[in-house]
Amino acid sequence: MTDRYPDIKMIYSCVGSLGSKRITPETISNPHNLNSPELAVVDGLFGVAENVAIWVTVEQSGHRVLSFIAKYLVILLERESIVTDMHEAYGNIDLNQVPYGTFISGPSKTADIEHEPVMGAQGARSHTEVLT
Numbered sequence: 001m002t003d004r005y006p007d008i009k010m011i012y013s014c015v016g017s018l019g020s021k022r023i024t025p026e027t028i029s030n031p032h033n034l035n036s037p038e039l040a041v042v043d044g045l046f047g048v049a050e051n052v053a054i055w056v057t058v059e060q061s062g063h064r065v066l067s068f069i070a071k072y073l074v075i076l077l078e079r080e081s082i083v084t085d086m087h088e089a090y091g092n093i094d095l096n097q098v099p100y101g102t103f104i105s106g107p108s109k110t111a112d113i114e115h116e117p118v119m120g121a122q123g124a125r126s127h128t129e130v131l132t
Contacts, residue, residue: 004128005039005072012037014062015076031063040070040124044104046081047129048089053103054129055089064100073124075104079131 012034042061044054054075058064067073083089093101106127110117 008039010037011039012066013041015041015043031065038071040066041074044075044077046083046092047077048086049082050085051105053105055101055103057098057101067104068123070124072126074128076130076132
């Protein structure tokens with residue numbers, strides 16, 4: 001991870017070990033204390049081939065705001081957990097068991113009145129999906 005993002009100083013990770021830069025949900029219990037993480041690394045539960053969306057719940061991200069406030073987002077996904085379409089994806093979700101979940105499909109982009117494009121206006125500026 002540090003090879004791809006060598007200048008990153010604040011990494012929030014709920015997966016694996018990232019050495020001394022690793023922050024866990026246990027170390028920051030209040031999401032208001034997330035000090036604008038530059039890079040967030042989370043697990044995805046399953047991906048959707050139809051639109052390249054990945055289902056992430058609060059259990060994978062630690063805090064539901066994390067995927068939206070990090071400058072860069074990396075989602076790890078098991079290759080076997082990819083489903084064909086959204087019909088199959090919704091069949092995998094038990095809303096009674098999940099307090100929060102969201103499909104993440106890539107950075108947002110918009111253009112203001114002067115037609116100046118902005119990437120990541122409503123979330124991470126870039127996403128990297130890693131199949132494991």
